[in-house]
Amino acid sequence: DDPISGTKRREVIRVSTDGDCVPLKWNWAATWFTAPPKFKDFFKRIYEFEVRNDDVFIVTFPKCGTTWMQEAAWLLLNNLDYEEASRAHLLKRSVYMDISMLYDPRYEDSVKLAEQLKSPRCIKSHLPPHLLPRQIWQKKVKLIYCARNPKDVLISFSHFIRGKGAYQGNEEDFLNDFLNANLTYTPFWPHVFTMWQMRTEPNVFFVTFEEMKRNLRGVLERLNVFLEKPALTEEQLEKLLKHLSFENMKANHQTNPTEIIKGSGQRTVATDFEFMRRGIVGSYKDELSERNQRRINDWSEQFLSQFNVSETDIF
Numbered sequence: 001d002d003p004i005s006g007t008k009r010r011e012v013i014r015v016s017t018d019g020d021c022v023p024l025k026w027n028w029a030a031t032w033f034t035a036p037p038k039f040k041d042f043f044k045r046i047y048e049f050e051v052r053n054d055d056v057f058i059v060t061f062p063k064c065g066t067t068w069m070q071e072a073a074w075l076l077l078n079n080l081d082y083e084e085a086s087r088a089h090l091l092k093r094s095v096y097m098d099i100s101m102l103y104d105p106r107y108e109d110s111v112k113l114a115e116q117l118k119s120p121r122c123i124k125s126h127l128p129p130h131l132l133p134r135q136i137w138q139k140k141v142k143l144i145y146c147a148r149n150p151k152d153v154l155i156s157f158s159h160f161i162r163g164k165g166a167y168q169g170n171e172e173d174f175l176n177d178f179l180n181a182n183l184t185y186t187p188f189w190p191h192v193f194t195m196w197q198m199r200t201e202p203n204v205f206f207v208t209f210e211e212m213k214r215n216l217r218g219v220l221e222r223l224n225v226f227l228e229k230p231a232l233t234e235e236q237l238e239k240l241l242k243h244l245s246f247e248n249m250k251a252n253h254q255t256n257p258t259e260i261i262k263g264s265g266q267r268t269v270a271t272d273f274e275f276m277r278r279g280i281v282g283s284y285k286d287e288l289s290e291r292n293q294r295r296i297n298d299w300s301e302q303f304l305s306q307f308n309v310s311e312t313d314i315f
């Protein structure tokens with residue numbers, strides 16, 4: 001009875017729009033997006049969502065560093081209010097607007113929660129550009145997009161979904177469903193690639209997990225300018241870098257959702273389940289067989305070569 005399942009195909013639907021609001025020529029109508037059936041109830045409400053001019057959207061394919069970016073963006077947007085950040089969980093401060101399409105009664109209606117959030121809102125979504133609130137593109141509000149290389153995404157996604165008991169198959173099944181776009185939020189490449197193509201749009205901040213690992217300081221400085229906030233002092237920057245470190249965010253109960261997921265009681269979550277798992281670039285190197293690494297590389301190349309782009313141009 002879980003919607004995020006490729007082994008039970010009847011439980012996912014495939015959606016498309018003409019995406020005429022998105023400032024990029026792309027055949028959206030030919031790009032299926034895989035979603036749970038409940039998406040039917042949410043699609044229109046999300047698409048027609050009333051966007052405020054000072055909203056900031058944080059958009060990613062799952063497992064690309066969303067939580068890390070949310071904490072960074074929320075703090076910058078809220079003038080480094082560590083007190084409030086320690087009082088309320090990130091899930092409450094920065095609402096995940098499409099989560100209600102995945103689960104039934106556990107969460108309140110996430111679209112309503114996003115509507116009720118006080119400005120400036122920092123709203124998370126995993127939806128691809130043509131299914132996001134279209135006013136984002138019409139009003140040109142700020143959108144932060146964080147991408148990550150597909151082999152690490154696959155590993156992280158597989159641990160996450162299988163670890164929380166939301167997928168019945170094994171790792172190999174999961175890989176097949178990822179490549180064949182049978183999982184909710186797939187297909188991966190159109191999601192990431194179209195946002196990469198839009199990276200120079202003035203309202204878009206495109207960044208990769210890899211860049212955040214390489215140079216978080218530089219990313220924060222660039223993000224701060226994008227958010228039109230006053231320049232950070234060296235002291236503020238040092239404190240923020242420390243706050244956003246993997247170890248710190250893992251130990252911080254207001255940023256690490258592991259206990260919330262374990263305590264949800266909806267499924268059998270693995271006892272060793274960890275949301276903050278490794279937080280590195282290159283997990284795939286010791287977690288994915290060479291054969292499967294090659295399969296993903298070939299699959300990526302098949303998509304990207306149509307555009308004369310290679311993975312190293314992006315990550």
Ligand code: A3P
Nearest residue numbers: 063064065066067068156245246276277278279
């Ligand atoms: P791993 O599973 O590879 O460890 P998302 O927030 O999009 O679901 O992404 C989760 C991934 O981001 C996990 O990757 C998690 O460990 C990693 N992550 C979260 N916070 C991080 C941080 N502060 N530094 C580095 N990686 C982080």
